[in-house]
Amino acid sequence: MKITLKLFATLGVYLPTHATGNVVELDVPEGTTPDEVIDRLDVPGDLVHLVLLNGVYLDKNQRSSRVLKPGDAVAIWPPVAGG
């Protein structure tokens, strides 16, 4: 199934080369969790700080337990803030 992955700020370097901007569409097996997507792209765990699934925050437990659905968008940031 296809999902969208967005890696922002310093995580952009972990995107596959065919990504445009900070976004890439990925083909993943049914039953994949956000953590498995993160592993697949070798994003270091300690840089994964803010994870949004379709814009909604996922805490650490949900990242390994939530099963992705076709068309889901996962967006990830290292520790960032502003204001």
Added chain:
Amino acid sequence: MAWAKKILRVNLSEGSVKSEPLNMEWAQQYLGQRGLASKYLVEEIDPKCDPLGPDNKLIFTTGPLTGTMASTGGRYSVVTKGPLTGAIACSNSGGYLGAELKMAGWDMIIFEGRSPEPVYLYISNDKAELMSADGIWGKSVWAADKIIRAKHQDPQIRIACVGRSAEAGCFYSAIINDLHRAAGRSGVGTVMASKNVKAVVCRGTQGVGNIKDPMAFMKATEEGKKVLRENAVTGAGLPQFGTQVLMNVINETGALPTRNMQEVQFKGASKISGEAMHEPRKSDGKPNLTTNAACFGCTIACGRISTIDKTHFSVENKPQYWGNSGGLEYEAAWALGAATGVDDLDALTYANFVCNEDGLDPITFGATVGAAMELYEKGAITKQDTGGIKFKFGKAEVLTKAVELVAAGEGFGKDLGLGSKRLCEKYGHPELSMSVKGQEFPAYDPRGIQGMGLAYATSNRGACHLRGYTVASEVLGIPEKTDPLVTEGKAGLVKAFQDATAAFDSAGICLFTSFAWSLDDVAPQIDAACEGGWSTEKLLELGERVWNMEKEFNLEAGFTKADDNLPPRLISEAAGSGPAEGKVNELDKMLPEYYAARGWDEQGVPTADTRQRLGLS
């Protein structure tokens, strides 16, 4: 103690300057900067006075840590009654002027009255004098800065200046120091120009030597710096991407107010984001962002220094804009971009440069352009009103023309200089002004971040993100994650953020330290510098006292519960996309809880018990 214990009182009507001792009893209750200067303002002016009349006062104020070795200890604030809002105003700025003022030996400058002729204040340590502003009045901040430097022949002077917009009476003019740092909001620059004061020029060589316990202070400030260094946000995130990293975060969260808050997500967000500022341009291969930069004594360095593509339409044949200058911060990029639907990064950067060049608050400016675009869309204003400009959402040329007109106070720029509230009232659609107490919202839609709705509605200086930044908790999880879509617990959260922020703002340090520091990190630094036993508890109480004092000023100025409100759009038109789809802001649920948490009555008035507990006489 780190206070200089001296105030410079400038009576502009008489043309006199005199030194007076700082009220140390008040310093124990209000610490410095926002708290202490607000105390002076509250004691010295009639809250009902005309903000642009001679009875208003304008206070430049430092905090006890300003000019010291504490990280980010370079802040100053400008406190006055704001013309945009009619409420108490306090605008905080970084750069180098605040530290210079302190090192010249002054805690505060209080301007009163009105000068018969345009003047500027020149301070060199103990000496202060009013000088004629002939030759700089009528000039932009950048032009005046050059002339002043040439005249004084001292490369080390620091300058805070107002631009042509303030002289023309734009209601949201800023005071710009060090060319691109701003005491930005509520029209503090307009007040300065109304007093016929063009600039404050300062040179201080005395240092800040009177620290209570220098050894303990060195230790406490070093520990504070270590915390900032080791924290991933203040040690890496902010220096690399600045505040602009939020553009994509808030857009994904579905809380990026777009096209005058008609929508909550902006298709062009990624094009104007912090990430986009790092992308090499096609024309010259250089990115928009040149480097980051720091204010005085800051070990975070979140500032942005940018260039505009020389071939971009906004700067064609205008070499004065080809060099490096202060680049986009998140709030400015949002207001100039998403609020107007413009996704051209260089056009936004140009508009930002002009806001600095002529002293405009980019938040209110951008939001007002957004409101004008909606008025145009609805047919409430036409090309006849705009001087022939088709004021359409998304048009970069409209944005860049608009900023030039407001900067110079010309044509439709005069209308835009009213701010969105007065503009929308003038053209018969008050409901289209996205503001609270007359001040425009910053970059967070309260339908997608519920706590921010309460923070905006209750902010003492009108809609503002820097009075209670619950985004930190609701979106970023600092210090703890809360759900942005629920109202439960938000009254207490908003109060906690508001009180802590008032303490940070009274110390002389930057609020951005609070992404890593709690008041437990701040208290030892203040306590080592200042007499009075400054514990976390004392700081929190100080914050609450300051908040209540500001609130009482506003009540006396004529504000009521009806002003603790949001525009109808945000409480009746649901968000159309993203996680908040179908939601409005539920302010009515949060406001009564908030008043109760504050110890205020149902009308939002502090009770006698609350006043007594906080020592408010």
